[in-house]
Each structure stands twice: as structure tokens, then as C-alpha cells.
């Protein structure tokens with residue numbers, strides 16, 4: 608999907624918000640949800656989404672919802688760093704398929720980087736073990 612088009616209310620993150628499919632949550636409130644990426648590019652890769660906005664990308668999102676997601680992304684990044692002690696952390700997001708976006712509900716990636724560890728390929732890695740993700744999510748949420 609390019610930058611043109613419409614929000615699909617049946618995208619995978621909309622289903623996660625509605626509880627129709629499972630996710631490994633790190634934290635949530637009525638505005639935002641942070642959860643583990645199931646195809647992580649590194650150990651502790653997590654995502655933040657707005658629960659109120661139906662924006663596909665940064666061009667569409669309402670400023671207030673964007674601010675909520677940004678604050679939540681910082682909160683998540685701080686907790687990931689405190690819990691997992693990476694050497695660096697990438698905070699990023701993609702807009703439109705040609706830019707690398709695969710799920711069309713705006714989200715921010717928080718990807719810890721470890722010295723000497725290669726980054727997994729975006730959208731091409733294997734599915735993580737759910738029990739391992741739960742253990743990581745617990746560790747990260749304990750550091751909030």
C-alpha cells in the first residue's frame with residue numbers, strides 16, 4: 608500500500624487493539640498500547656501504537672494522537688534500555704510499502720541494538736517464541 612488509500616479496520620494491529628488476536632503486551636492505557644514484535648529484529652524489539660487513531664501513517668495521524676504515541680515510545684525505549692541494557696536503541700517508523708511499511712496502522716518500532724549483534728532483516732525474520740516474548744515483556748514492564 609502506497610501513501611494513497613484508506614485505513615483497513617481489519618488490519619492486524621486493529622485486531623490486536625480489539626483483542627481479536629493475541630499480543631504480548633508491555634503496557635497500555637486508553638490511548639496507547641506497547642507490545643512485543645513477533646518477528647523481532649533484535650532481542651526486545653517492541654512496538655507502540657495509538658488505540659484511538661485510525662491513521663495509517665505519520666502523514667495522517669492527528670497531532671494529539673501522535674504526541675501520545677511519541678511519549679509512549681520514549682517511555683518504552685527507556686524501559687527497554689533499563690531492562691535489557693543494550694548498547695543502543697533504534698526508534699523508527701515507516702510510511703508506505705515502498706518505505707518498508709507492512710502493517711498500515713501507524714506504529715513506532717523500539718529496537719535495542721547490541722554491540723557485535725547484526726540486526727535481523729525488517730519483516731523477514733522468524734517468529735519469536737511466545738514464552739520468550741512474555742519473559743522479555745515482563746522484564747521490560749518491570750523497568751517502567
Ligand code: AMP
Pocket residue numbers: 619630643644645646647700701707708709710711730
Ligand atoms: P512495519 O513493517 O514497519 O509496518 O512493521 C510492522 C511490524 O509488525 C513488523 O516488525 C512485524 O514483525 C510486526 N508484526 C506483524 N504482525 C505482528 C503481530 N501479530 N504481533 C506483533 N507484531 C507483529
